[in-house]
Amino acid sequence: MANTTGAVVFNPEELGKNFIKWRKELLTVPVDTLKATFNGCFSVHTGIRHKEKVGILMGDMQIGPYDPKYRDTRDLGIAERELEVFLGNAVKGFDPNTAIQTIWNEYVAKGAQGAGIPFVKYVGAYLMGKVGENLAMHVWDGKRNGAGHDTVDLCDGIETIIDKEIKAGTIATSEKNLVKIDALTAENAEEVLKDFYWSADRKLRNMNLDLHLTDTEYRAYCDAYQMNHGALPYNNEYDKVYLEGSRGKCRLVVDNYNADNFLKLTPSGNFIFGTNIAGEETKLLIEKSLDSHFMYDYIAVMFAGYQVGRIEKEYILIGKTEAGINAAKGAGTQQGEGA
Numbered sequence: 001m002a003n004t005t006g007a008v009v010f011n012p013e014e015l016g017k018n019f020i021k022w023r024k025e026l027l028t029v030p031v032d033t034l035k036a037t038f039n040g041c042f043s044v045h046t047g048i049r050h051k052e053k054v055g056i057l058m059g060d061m062q063i064g065p066y067d068p069k070y071r072d073t074r075d076l077g078i079a080e081r082e083l084e085v086f087l088g089n090a091v092k093g094f095d096p097n098t099a100i101q102t103i104w105n106e107y108v109a110k111g112a113q114g115a116g117i118p119f120v121k122y123v124g125a126y127l128m129g130k131v132g133e134n135l136a137m138h139v140w141d142g143k144r145n146g147a148g149h150d151t152v153d154l155c156d157g158i159e160t161i162i163d164k165e166i167k168a169g170t171i172a173t174s175e176k177n178l179v180k181i182d183a184l185t186a187e188n189a190e191e192v193l194k195d196f197y198w199s200a201d202r203k204l205r206n207m208n209l210d211l212h213l214t215d216t217e218y219r220a221y222c223d224a225y226q227m228n229h230g231a232l233p234y235n236n237e238y239d240k241v242y243l244e245g246s247r248g249k250c251r252l253v254v255d256n257y258n259a260d261n262f263l264k265l266t267p268s269g270n271f272i273f274g275t276n277i278a279g280e281e282t283k284l285l286i287e288k289s290l291d292s293h294f295m296y297d298y299i300a301v302m303f304a305g306y307q308v309g310r311i312e313k314e315y316i317l318i319g320k321t322e323a324g325i326n327a328a329k330g331a332g333t334q335q336g337e338g339a
Contacts, residue, residue: 022121023284026128027277027302033132034139034273041210041253042139043269043309048085048276054309085274085305086144087281088154092127092298093289099123120286127298128284135304137257139273142306155305158271159259162318165311166328176201176313180322183261184213189220190228190244196263196319197243197250203314204265210253211243212264218254263319270310276303 031044045052061072099119134151142157156164165171171178179199184192197211213221222240243250250265258264276282282302289295310316320328 022124026121026124026284027282029125029128030132030135030302030304031273031275031277033129034136037132037136038139038255038271039253041212041268042271042273045083045272045274046277048083048274048303048305049281050303051082051084052274053080054083054272054307081307081309081311083272083274083305083307084155085276085303086155087301087303088151089299089301090131092300093292093295094123094298095294096123096296097294124284124286124298128300131300131302135273139306140255140257140259158264158306158308159262161306161308162262162264163328165308166318166320166325167330171311171316171318177311177316178318178320178325180325181261181263181319183321184217184220186220186223186227188224189217190224193221193243193263194245196317197246197265200265200317201313204317205246205249207249207267209246209250209265210268211250212253212255212258212266214258214260215254215256217260218252221252261319261321261324263317265317265319266308266315270308270315272307272309274303274305274307 031046034042035044045054064070096119131151138152138154138157140157140159142152142155143160144156145153147153162171166178169175173179179196181192181196182188193211193213197205218240225240225244240252242248243252283299284301285297285299287297287299289297308316
């Protein structure tokens with residue numbers, strides 16, 4: 001720990017021991033980061049090791065004209081999809097004295113006392129925050145590559161999963177969960193987004209929905225709306241929270257890491273993040289480096305994976321350009337997939 005004169009007193013043997021009491025709290029940081037980034041759009045499944053079936057009860061029951069002999073024999077069923085999580089790890093080498101001195105100087109510059117600052121927690125929270133940021137950054141474009149070493153290689157992201165469904169024909173124009181759209185511009189964005197929304201199945205439109213789009217597409221929509229309706233008496237704000245005409249049912253969800261011209265319309269929670277922060281494989285450790293007398297290693301081991309809960313037209317609609325659809329149909333197996 002540091003004292004008030006600026007000197008740093010570091011006891012290496014105590015570093016790992018002090019870290020243990022913060023471990024459980026720090027393990028939740030990536031999950032909390034993901035939740036905060038996507039504002040409730042994802043449902044989080046914890047306690048997942050390798051694979052879990054996710055599904056929902058399907059069936060119908062209708063009251064019709066009285067008939068004492070009629071019996072509905074249509075079975076109830078469960079629409080199942082498989083949420084697979086992959087074990088990943090990271091080892092980050094750092095010099096504790098340098099890190100602690102930097103943190104202490106930062107606190108002193110703010111007028112705070114150095115004594116009593118939980119340096120180990122501070123460093124751990126920073127690094128686990130970076131883990132969460134990278135999971136959020138690649139929530140869409142991740143592609144499983146067992147030979148890789150970065151977050152993008154850990155598991156398939158949502159857009160990768162959707163493209164595989166397009167290739168398999170389970171998301172298709174014939175299934176009415178895929179529509180062809182024009183590339184969005186400031187001139188056509190309002191028309192494209194409204195046409196996309198109104199092409200959705202009426203059961204889907206009856207729900208409160210998230211329309212996922214990029215920041216450039218969102219700006220194009222706002223620009224187009226201003227150009228088309230600048231004189232409307234109620235058009236007194238540039239930013240739009242909901243798609244015009246959706247009766248407040250279609251929330252515009254903006255994320256810089258979405259692919260352009262890859263619209264996703266679905267209820268909150270249909271996109272799933274799976275992890276396990278309590279299993280025996282999950283670890284957070286600080287240990288002496290095997291390569292240096294002065295360095296320590298911050299070691300993180302955890303599971304992560306994504307899935308789309310339901311892909312039927314009543315639960316999701318995807319919008320892509322013709323070129324985007326053709327590219328998805330022709331997408332090949334990725335290197336290292338399934339490893």
